[in-house]
Amino acid sequence: MQARSRRLIACAAAVLATALLPTAPSAVAESNGGTRVMPLGDSITEGTQVPGGYRIGLWQRFGSGGYRVDLVGSQFNGPDSLGDHDHEGHPGWRIDQIDANIVSWLGNTTPRTVLLHIGTNDVLQNYDVSNAPARLSALVDKITATVPNADVFVATIIPLSNASQESLARNFNATIPGMVQSKANAGKRVRLVDMHSALTTADLIDGVHPTAGGYDKMAAKWYEALQSVPGSIGTPTAARQLVGVPSGRCADVPAASTTNGTQLQLWDCHGGSNQSWTYTSSKQLVVYGNKCLDAYGWGTTNGTQAAIWDCTGGANQQWNLNSNGTITSAQSGLCLDAYGAGTANGTKLVLWSCTGATNQQWKF
Incomplete structure (x- = not known):
């Protein structure tokens, strides 16, 4: 009886301890209303060794190219500079594991475009490698059946440093062009991306995962492929510079910060994504595809910071581009102003009563 009591007390204590453990906050999917693109695969999609992986460089290219893209997926990671952290990269997963979940993932996100890089773990785990091409083909069929209007970009897997594993990878890759072509011939929207040739083993940090530079090479290859298929990432907007x-x-x-509340400044024009602005029909000035010029804190007084913030549709993010070159807040009527009539790099941008001075005039 005493032993039973001790067990009951121990169980109760364990339950209480579990209840008191802090729970990790769940990530909320980010959306900017753009063209939905699903990065799909394993740790190379997730960004092992370099959190965010190729998605960092790809996101930057979307912004500088004027494309408004919404990355989608059940996973979430990457640095603050990555404007959208959603993806469907699963470290250690093989083709069959992706296949077992793909229908629900696609159903939850309905992507317009899918970027598929998978098969590396089939090789690393030596998991029935001879049948890996057939599994990949079946996975692609499942994707095209579930989202028939999506463009599916199927990549060859990147190089591996281990010679025997690289030989298996090359054999696997050799089957992909024919598989993709056969599906395209059948009217399916499937495209080949030769990712293997984009990198060398010198671009790997651990023999499997790319360095930051290697991931950026992947980003460039994805972007090149996406641009070759009209509509796969939407239509580029007329992103322009805002020049004092x-x-x-x-x-x-x-x-090139993407942190909410970052105050704008004057800087030498260089054409980067952090200087590329789009004026929308909702009177928003948008940078990176998902951040709006914002009267910080809904300010309506002189000196209110001109900052970036997630686009909300609020009046403090609506602007009038006037024929006299001024840009005025629809909320307050104040002008976008180079503080103190400054002209040097680093001069902060604020809102100020309109004076007619040239430091409140802009060319868009």
Whole structure:
């Protein structure tokens, strides 16, 4: 009886301890209303060794190219500089494991475009490698059946440093072009991306996963493929620079930050994504595809910071582009102003009563 009591007390204590453990906050899917693209695969999609992986460089290219893209998936990771952290990369997973879940993932997100890089773990685990091509083919069929209007980009897997594993990878890759072509011939929207040739083993940090530079090479290859298929990432908007009249310098997000509340500055124009602005029908000035020029804190007084923030549709993110070159807040009527009539790199941008001075005039 005493032993039974001790067991009951121990169980109760364990339950209480479990209840008191802090729970990790669940990530909320990010959306900017853009063209939905699903990065799909294993740890190379997730970004092992370099969190965010190729998605960092790809996101930057979307922004600089004027594309408004919404990355989708059940997973979430990457640095703050990655404007959308959603993806469907699963470290250690093989083709069959992706196949077992793909219908529900696609149903939850309905992507317009799928970027598939899978098969590396089939090789690393030596998991029935001879049948890996057939499994990949079946997975592609399942994707095209579930989202028949999506463009599916199927990549060859990147190189491996181990010679015997690289030989298996090459054999696997050799089957992919014919498989993709046969599906395209059948009217399916399947495209080949030769990712293997984009990298060498010198681009690997651990013999399997790319370095930051290697991931950026992957980003460039994906972007090249996406641009070759009209509509796969939507239609580029007319992203333009916002140039101060007296300074000739651009409205710039410092250090290409994507952090909400970052105050704008003047900086030498260089054409980067942090200086590329789109004026929408909702009177928003959008950078990176999902951040809006914002009167910080809904401010309506002189000196209110001109910052970036997630686009909300609020009046503090609506702007009038006027024929006299001024940009005025629809909320307050204040002008976008280079503080102190500054013209040097680093001059902060604020809102100020309209004075007619040139430091409140802009060329868009």
